[in-house]
Amino acid sequence: MQTFFIVAILVLGFLITFQIAKASEYVAVLRGIEKARKQTNKINGFMLLSFLILGLIGVWYCNKKLSGKILGAPASDHGVLVDRMLYVTLAITFIVFIITQIALFWFAYKYQESDKRKAFYYPHNNKLELIWTVIPAITLTVLVGFGIFYWFKITGNAPKNSMVVEVVGSQFKWEFRYPGTDGVLGKKYFKKINDAESNPLGQLWEDPANHDDIYVSGESMHLVVNKPVHLVIGSKDVIHDVGLAHFRMKMDAVPGTPTSMWFTPTKTTKQMIEETGNPDFVYEISCDQMCGKGHWSMRGTIVVETQEEFDAWMVAKKPQYLVANPSMDPANKTDSVTTVAAVVQQ
């Protein structure tokens, strides 16, 4: 019933508008098209000026309302660079925006049709054109220079001391792998992926580097504050994207083509809870590449903590190798310590 009323009101409103529009056309014809046109011209000229003024106020108001809801301080070293670049670009483009929009609407208003004025025949001016070719070119060169400088800093090789974490996306979840004590992620092959045999990532057990790798799923990725992290990113099925809004980082997860990125988290989760005043704050991993019907809910979380907290978390983890091969687990054997050591040495 409500829907019916809304539709009825819309149709009625439209009919009234249409009748007014038709009537105004008849009136214009009666009064003389030319005269009516000149009057409408004045109204539209005034409207353009009003649009400019109200629009600029709107821009200010929008910023006042929303600027507190965006960004916040970046939580990584790279984030600082990204934000700096962003604000430099914002400053330059905002100046251009203001000047050109004011010129556009002001000219339209000022030079609206008038019987007193004749249009000025002004087909070209090489000097002017040269000026507004060169100035944008120089400005953009500066932006390109800064941009590429930061870009190489961000995408350059990860520092030697960075911790490595593998992130694997699949419809619609994130899984993680830590390289264990050797600091090396073991080899894997997609055809070995088998959830029933406790090998969700397809690790090759014959590679000894795999024997101490820690598999984490269904909980947060843990990172150490102020320690660079090198994320090795992959996907099992379709393209996903590891989006880290607070760290200002993002990288696609492409099946068949491993990608990577690195950054240094600079604030622990606890610090961010204090800073944002939001007790529920948590770093989130958002999938930023359309990956199917669950794309919007493909969420992972990250905990940034001190080294001690991280170690305490990590020490409770069991390598996936032992989960998949319980016979190798020292906990299941009496005299196992030496055996495992031998296996690890292989």
Added chain:
Amino acid sequence: MSEVTHGQSGAVVAMPVHHEHGHGHHEQSFISKYIFSMDHKTIGKQFLITGMVWAIIGGLFSVLFRLQLGYPDQTFPILETFFGKWAAGGHIQPEFYYGLVTIHGTVLVFFVLTAGLSGTFANLLIPLQVGARDMASPFLNMLSYWFFFLASVIMLSSIFVHTGPASGGWTMYPPLSALRQAGDGQKIGTDLWLIAMAMFIVSSLLGGLNYISTILNMRTKGMSMTRMPLTIWAMFFTAVLGVLSFPVLLSGAILLLFDRNLGTSFYLSDIVVNGEILPNEGGSAILYQHLFWFLGHPEVYIILLPAMGMVSEILSVNSRKPIFGYMAMLGSLFAICILAFLVWAHHMFVTGLNPFLGSVFVLLTLLIAVPSAIKVFNWLTTLWRGNIRFTPATLFAIGFVSLFISGGLTGIFLGNSTIDIHLHDTMFVVAHFHIVMGVASFFGMFAGVYHWFPKMFGRYMNNTLAYMHFWVTMVGAYLIFWPMHYQGLAGIPRRYLDKSGWVSFNQFGDLDKMITVVSIIVFAVQLMFVFNFFYSIFKGRKVTTRNPWGANTLEWTTEINPGHGNWEGEIPEVHRWPYDYGKDGREYIPQTEPVGANESKH
């Protein structure tokens, strides 16, 4: 047909007037006149009207998914009435949501803003403005429309299949789009999508080749290339872009069809989907993105250039002043056309692309801002010290410039790879391209429709409705897309249909509601435009003079309702460029007027 083949030379062509309607010398049946027509003007109208139908469908889809975005917790039982299982319980299902955004994007980018915009105005204006009786090949031209129609039928039918339409996003990235197991939308809907796009590309190529050959070969006597209106230059560059880049998309689409149906591995490698291990190894998912964006980026300019051309023409005519810097306008069109081919990988900064390659694309991408800036400054100077008449077309042209500035400037953020790391695939991108490519091009299209409606149908559209259309759309466009940038800055990804489960993205609830309400209003006003269009075809105020806007270009030297062949008798000869407005104290000097002995030079 004889007058069609002779006309281009511009020499004396005998074209006897057989009867007063003056459309050729043979009676045409309804079918050959309105349906399988070879008259470029009719084909242009066919493109326009088909484009309008698609725009309504695409626009309606956006209203539906805006309902979900604005009111994710609310149920709309009426949706279930119409869409059944897709909106079970009055709630838009995720599969349906992604189908809606995919078809919305595809039809608006390709079917409306490519076919509906350049299909309409290239067909209508090229022969009329260069002084030709029809296109180089009227038959291929007709085929071009009917391939488009076929593509439309296939695309439309894909909406009604049991498993739903394609839902991988309008970019249709594999492996998602290559794997039937990955979701319902990846089943038959995606095959239909690919076939429809292949048909569309055929249509676009037939049209493009025709536009190019007509412009190069069939200009009337005296119409040198530098005397062509900027609309024609824009259509020319658009056609060149399309002819060079659409075949690449075709190859991309066909390889994808192979991967889907013939077991090839062009895009597939190392995939375990839904627990099933696929045999494919060695393909590259990124290859598709290169093929797609090699068209995809020029496509942006295929959409934008015709709008730029028409805006240049309309601003000049209605400010009663020559376009400022004709050669610079032309040079910047050329520069944009070249650069359009060299920037595609800026869509791929975060795909794992080699950072050095990325930096090259940053440089080339930001370079494109230079010709764009030149165009904006030239439009501003065209308005400066003019005597501006605010026809509905002029207002939309001014609106175009405003939107092009706003959307162009945010492109400087996204083209810079450092900032793109944060903004890539967020709502910022959505806001950026809707303003600069979507709404701005729509404004160009509206400006064109209002300006050339008298030429198309011999009547005017209702002005009051037109002004309301402009003001609501202008205000609405900014209200919808300006605040959306803030969502992007907060990092909210695109294509998230409900953000309430996210700690970082759930702070914009009221904003989404506002955007949804405004988009419904704007959509309603577009329906009013469509109504005005069709009503005015039959009932609009009649045009009583050949040249209602006091314009210089050739289309206004034809009869009010030109027949097939465009000019009674000889095609007029051209003696000057099209922008002699306000020269030597005269309001306008048509291109057909010989240069006087005492005329000042420019």
